[in-house]
Amino acid sequence: MYDAFLAVCPSRQLLERISGKWVVLILSALGSGPDCTGDPRPMRYSELSRLLSGVSQKMLTQTLRALERDGLVSRTVTPTVPVTVTYELTDLGLSLHRLMRDVKAWAETNMDDVAASRVTYDEAGAR
Amino acid sequence: MYDAFLAVCPSRQLLERISGKWVVLILSALGSGPDCTGDPRPMRYSELSRLLSGVSQKMLTQTLRALERDGLVSRTVTPTVPVTVTYELTDLGLSLHRLMRDVKAWAETNMDDVAASRVTYDEAGAR
DNA sequence: CAGTATCCAGCTAGATACTG
DNA sequence: CAGTATCTAGCTGGATACTG
Numbered sequence: 417m418y419d420a421f422l423a424v425c426p427s428r429q430l431l432e433r434i435s436g437k438w439v440v441l442i443l444s445a446l447g448s449g450p451d452c453t454g455d456p457r458p459m460r461y462s463e464l465s466r467l468l469s470g471v472s473q474k475m476l477t478q479t480l481r482a483l484e485r486d487g488l489v490s491r492t493v494t495p496t497v498p499v500t501v502t503y504e505l506t507d508l509g510l511s512l513h514r515l516m517r518d519v520k521a522w523a524e525t526n527m528d529d530v531a532a533s534r535v536t537y538d539e540a541g542a543r
Numbered sequence: 544m545y546d547a548f549l550a551v552c553p554s555r556q557l558l559e560r561i562s563g564k565w566v567v568l569i570l571s572a573l574g575s576g577p578d579c580t581g582d583p584r585p586m587r588y589s590e591l592s593r594l595l596s597g598v599s600q601k602m603l604t605q606t607l608r609a610l611e612r613d614g615l616v617s618r619t620v621t622p623t624v625p626v627t628v629t630y631e632l633t634d635l636g637l638s639l640h641r642l643m644r645d646v647k648a649w650a651e652t653n654m655d656d657v658a659a660s661r662v663t664y665d666e667a668g669a670r
Numbered sequence: 671c672a673g674t675a676t677c678c679a680g681c682t683a684g685a686t687a688c689t690g
Numbered sequence: 691c692a693g694t695a696t697c698t699a700g701c702t703g704g705a706t707a708c709t710g
Contacts, residue, residue, distance in 0.1 A: 418651040421568065423597030428564070430657055431650040435567050437559045441548065461692055470550030472684055477693065487660025498691040499690085508656055515645050522639055523558040524545040529635055530557055533614025588672055599704055604673065625671040626710085 433486065434512065438479040441468050444520045446489060446505050447513030456513070458492070458504040488512060560613065561639065565606040568595050571647045573616060573632050574640030583640070585619070585631040615639060 418427035433439070445467050447456050459467075465476055480503060483489045488509035494500040505513055545554035560566070572594050574583050586594075592603055607630060610616045615636035621627040632640055 418654050420647050420650055421572070421594055421596060426658065427651045427654045428597075430654055431567060431647060432564045434646070434650060435562045435564050437555070437562050440558060440562050445548070465692090467548055469548060470555075473693070474685090474695095475683060478683090485661055485664040486657045487664075488657075493692095496691090499693090501692060508653060508660075511653070512649055515642065515649060518642050519561070519646070520547050520558060522642060523547055523561060524554045526635060526638070527545050527554045527557055530613045530615075531553065533635075534612055537612040537614075592672090600673070601675095601705090602703060605703090620672095623671090626673090628672060 430486075433482060436479075438468070438471060438475055439483065440516045440519055441471075442476075442479055442483065443488070443505070443509065443513045443516040446503060447510065447517055456505050456510060458502040461501050461503070464503065483509065557613075560609060563606075565595070565598060565602055566610065567643045567646055568598075569603075569606055569610065570615070570632070570636065570640045570643040573630060574637065574644055583632050583637060585629040588628050588630070591630065610636065 419425050420427045420431045422428060442464065445464060446459055461476070461480075464480075465471065465473070468476065480489065480491070484491050484503075487506055489503050490506055492502045492504065494502070546552050547554045547558045549555060569591065572591060573586055588603070588607075591607075592598065592600070595603065607616065607618070611618050611630075614633055616630050617633055619629045619631065621629070
């Protein structure tokens, strides 16, 4: 029915949204906590902000909003003072989390092989 | 050893490279042919160009070069006239292909749910 | 066929300042 | 704490023209 190979297919735009480092990292984090080994659990905005080092407030908020709009995360506001906001995976988000977690793990696992390949490639080019 | 949550970790940059629609689509295509159901097989430049509708020559070439440099695809030039160039997954590329194929499939499978969620979200915002 | 080279519009995303 | 708003540098990526 849908085919992301087609530029006009809505799934192409969806693929565009869900590919991107911040989506991968946010979904990885929410799915299993900071160490990526536990069970899915809600996380606070500030907790995410600290965990994903280098993320700007703007990108974090923007990405979380997009994920919320797409039904992948839910946003809960607790009226404490100051306010507490938690983000949690929906069932839909959880299904994507599993893939994103694997992608993040792939990058970490194969970093050495990729680095070695780059050295070889660049050396060949220099000659 | 590596942790993509850390901005300074090399795996963060690698994650940045492999997240992106063209990487997902190219690896999906190379891994299992146009219909994404067959076995991995080499594909020609023009074949990829036709399959990934909307991709510019620049992006296709640029992405293929990056994937080649990272050791995910191999490039073979056959000196016919005109020249024939084929791209094929390496073993490393094949391992990432499996993940990327799932990501593409996820987008296609869950497009309807996401679209429905967007409608709900936007309606709530309008109120 | 399979690129390379160049130009440039537009979006991404960081920095900064401010707020309920 | 959890944002919003604004400004902007610079990168992404599309369009176009050319080539072995």
